[in-house]
Amino acid sequence: MLQTLPAPHAPKLLSWYDRHHRELPWRVSPAAAKAGKRADPYHVWLSEVMLQQTTVQAVKSYFAKFLTLWPKVTDLAAAPVEDVMAAWAGLGYYARARNLKKCAEAVAAKHGGVFPDTEEGLRALPGIGGYTSAAIAAIAFNRQSAVMDGNVERVISRLHAIDAPLPGSKPLMKAKVAELTPSDRPGDFAQAMMDLGATICTPKRPTCALCPFRDDCLAFAEHDPESFPVKAAKKEKPVRFGAAFVAVTPEGEALLKRRIESGLLGGMTEVPTTAWTSRVDGGTTADHAPFPAGWEACGTVTHVFTHFELRLSVFRALTEKVAVDDGWWEPVTNLETQALPTVMKKAIAQAIPRAFEKHPN
DNA sequence: GATCCGTGGCG
DNA sequence: TCGCCAAGGAT
Incomplete structure (x- = not known):
């Protein structure tokens, strides 16, 4: 079968993002980003860790509380761990809070209070894995890193109608994301992919009529976007x-x-x-x-x-x-x-x- | 690679 | 009501 030439996905998505991006407390607007303004790495890191497996709505009040209590990463590094755990209570996945504190200490002690600006440097810090290191590198430092979270997995699996089940299909999807990620505005591209997944390419009843990828999406062409991504069967809870x-x-x-x-x-x-x-x-x-x-x-x-x-x-x-x-x-x-x-x-x-x-x- | 790790909202 | 799921990481 003949492969069509790659459509200009990234410009379409960025154009959509310029008009339909979400406004969130830890973000800078696309207009400001185009003028060279970058989000504070501390804010990006804090929000990304809080957002791991957690909804935007749940995170907002915690993000504000943490910035009030600890305005700089060095403040967090100096805080008693009991205070950090108490402030995190209710948000879940408490290893995140323990690692948050360790990470702040490492940034303060080993990096002079300044976050590393590369994916590799970030990845070496506690609580920062493959997704979060790529996200901070892209969003805070405008690095051309392939950012893939649950939203992006959904968008990519539909765009290419990938029928291999997760999590085995992750490497393939990551390669597709890397292929798509532009050198121009990579940070906005990453956030745009996540916004698209959160607001248009939703798990149930996606709004394909409003999607900038509608004409490129194989799952839409097959009339069955909701059936992607395919996931491995889960076991019952004891x-x-x-x-x-x-x-x-x-x-x-x-x-x-x-x-x-x-x-x-x-x-x-x-x-x-x-x-x-x-x-x-x-x-x-x-x-x-x-x-x-x-x-x-x-x-x-x-x-x-x-x-x-x-x-x-x-x-x-x-x-x-x-x-x-x-x-x-x-x-x-x-x-x-x-x-x-x-x-x-x-x-x-x-x-x-x-x-x-x-x-x- | 499989398992362990919270919570709240939503259809 | 209840299964699904949300910007995953560590082991």
């Missing part, structure tokens, strides 16, 4: 069970502890729990409470993680302030300042329904 114990003193203090640095919810704050096992009888009673008290069952909470579902039986007790060697007693009015992941907030709210109401200062 269910795990456990119990959570919310102890409160008459003075209104709750017992908290810190999880180990690695693994699930690493370094975050929790209430005492049993181990989370696949068996119902592994910890749904008060038998394994941290200490004897008048433990009272107050229902269950369910939380779905990436690879399993957790059902926690919640117990509460009004107790005296017993001495604990691996935790501390925190005023309930102060819980909002703690690095509590969502599942722990659910458990505490189950035991103390008004725990997370706003308190007057």
Whole structure:
């Protein structure tokens, strides 16, 4: 079959981007970019890490909060890691926060507080992988790097009607992205591809009528863009069970502890729990409470993680302030300042329904 | 390459 | 209601 000459994809997309780009707090407009203005590498890095597997809407308030708390990367490098974890609480994938802090420290200590301006230099930093290094290099430094995230995978798989399943087809798609990426305005091109995927070439019901690639898109020509990208079948989530114990003193203090640095919810704050096992009888009673008290069952909470579902039986007790060697007693009015992941907030709210109401200062 | 890592919104 | 999915990285 004869191969047609490559259509001028990049200019079409950039022209679309000039008119339809999203305006986001960490961006500079295409007009400003054409005049040579670049986004602050610290802002680009912070937003890119927050945006890993996370929606723009969820990121916006966290991005603003972090810039208020730590205006420069050197401020973040000097911050207590507990403060960073607490500020990140609720955003998920907490290894990102631990690596964010490590990365800021590395930039401050090894690079004089200035981000490396190459893909390779960025890739060597904690929490910066193949996607993020390419994105920062393109967006902050206008490097001609091939940027491929989930949006770009969708656009590319449709444009070329790639029917090999992800993730095996990633190298092929990456090659197609590299082929498409222009030397002129590579940063805007990367952002344009992601904007196209986020607003036009959406997973469901793409708006092909408005797409600058409509006349070039093989999936559109085949009348079935929604069937791309093809993905490998996923396995079902197992269910795990456990119990959570919310102890409160008459003075209104709750017992908290810190999880180990690695693994699930690493370094975050929790209430005492049993181990989370696949068996119902592994910890749904008060038998394994941290200490004897008048433990009272107050229902269950369910939380779905990436690879399993957790059902926690919640117990509460009004107790005296017993001495604990691996935790501390925190005023309930102060819980909002703690690095509590969502599942722990659910458990505490189950035991103390008004725990997370706003308190007057 | 496969597995582990959160969360909230949406159709 | 519930499966899907969102600017992935580390091991």
